[in-house]
Amino acid sequence: MFHVVDHPCVKAKLTILRDRATGSKQFRECVEEITAFIAYEALKNLEVETVPVETPIASATGYRIKNEVVIVPILRAGMGMLDGLLRLVPDAKVGFVGLERDHETKLPHEYYCKLPAAGPDSVAVVVDPMLATGGSLAAAIDLLKREGFRQILVLAIVSSPEGRDAIEATSPEVKVYTGCLDAGVNENKYIVPGLGDAGDRIYGTL
Numbered sequence: 001m002f003h004v005v006d007h008p009c010v011k012a013k014l015t016i017l018r019d020r021a022t023g024s025k026q027f028r029e030c031v032e033e034i035t036a037f038i039a040y041e042a043l044k045n046l047e048v049e050t051v052p053v054e055t056p057i058a059s060a061t062g063y064r065i066k067n068e069v070v071i072v073p074i075l076r077a078g079m080g081m082l083d084g085l086l087r088l089v090p091d092a093k094v095g096f097v098g099l100e101r102d103h104e105t106k107l108p109h110e111y112y113c114k115l116p117a118a119g120p121d122s123v124a125v126v127v128d129p130m131l132a133t134g135g136s137l138a139a140a141i142d143l144l145k146r147e148g149f150r151q152i153l154v155l156a157i158v159s160s161p162e163g164r165d166a167i168e169a170t171s172p173e174v175k176v177y178t179g180c181l182d183a184g185v186n187e188n189k190y191i192v193p194g195l196g197d198a199g200d201r202i203y204g205t206l
Contacts, residue, residue: 001175002164005038010179017157017195024204028080031129031157031202034179035084038155039125042177043069043088046123067123070095070116070149074128074140077199081127081155095124097143099136101189108136110143118148126152129198131159131178132191134166141171153177157198160184160191 013030016022022030046067053062069092073079076098086092098112118124124144131137137154144152152174154167159178162185167176182191195201 001168001172002159002181003041003175003177004181005041005177005179007037010034010037014157014179014195017201018193020196022201024201027201031080031198032084034157035081035127035155036088038157038177038179039085039088042125042153042155042175047121065089065091067121067151068093068119070118070122070124072097072115072124072126072140072144074099074126074136075112077130077197077202078126078128080129080198080202081157085125085127085155092125097126097140099139101136108139110139113143115144115147118144118150122149123151123153124149125155127155129157129202130191130194131156131163131167131176132185133160133189134163134170137163138166138170141167141174145171158182158191158194 013034016030046065048063049066051062051064053060069089071085071092072095073082074097093116095115099108100111101108126140154176156178159181182194184192186192
């Protein structure tokens with residue numbers, strides 16, 4: 001259920017993200033652009049329904065997305081991916097999950113949650129640039145399940161084998177789409193080679 005979006009443009013933009021000299025403005029722009037490429041793949045199985053449409057020439061059959069899409073950024077870094085998704089699905093609803101990693105235990109701690117109600121056709125799209133250990137993402141998925149979401153997708157920009165394995169072990173039914181799979185995580189639980197702290201680099205809080 002783990003998918004790497006292997007696209008030349010994604011590879012080129014990831015190189016810009018990895019570069020320590022890249023400033024916040026360009027970093028944010030690349031995050032949004034990569035998100036759109038990953039979302040294109042992740043959302044291709046959304047259901048559609050037919051609707052009538054009048055073109056300037058004749059009547060035609062059109063389509064609209066049947067699923068209610070709920071984008072769920074994991075605060076705060078996930079916010080950097082939100083606009084890239086909303087450009088593709090402007091009618092999507094947005095929920096927020098705040099998870100903070102304890103620097104000693106390395107375990108996620110929930111400090112905020114605000115979600116739309118889950119409907120029968122809802123698809124929750126969880127976004128977080130970094131899938132490192134998988135702890136925060138697993139906690140977010142569990143929270144969404146408790147709130148009634150049955151269809152869940154994950155979008156990440158950089159992932160590690162440890163994070164992939166953690167999600168496959170805890171939620172094997174959840175599909176994960178990512179821009180790349182890196183070598184692993186270091187003793188501080190950062191992805192190697194990674195791109196550093198995505199939240200700090202998006203918001204210039206280094």
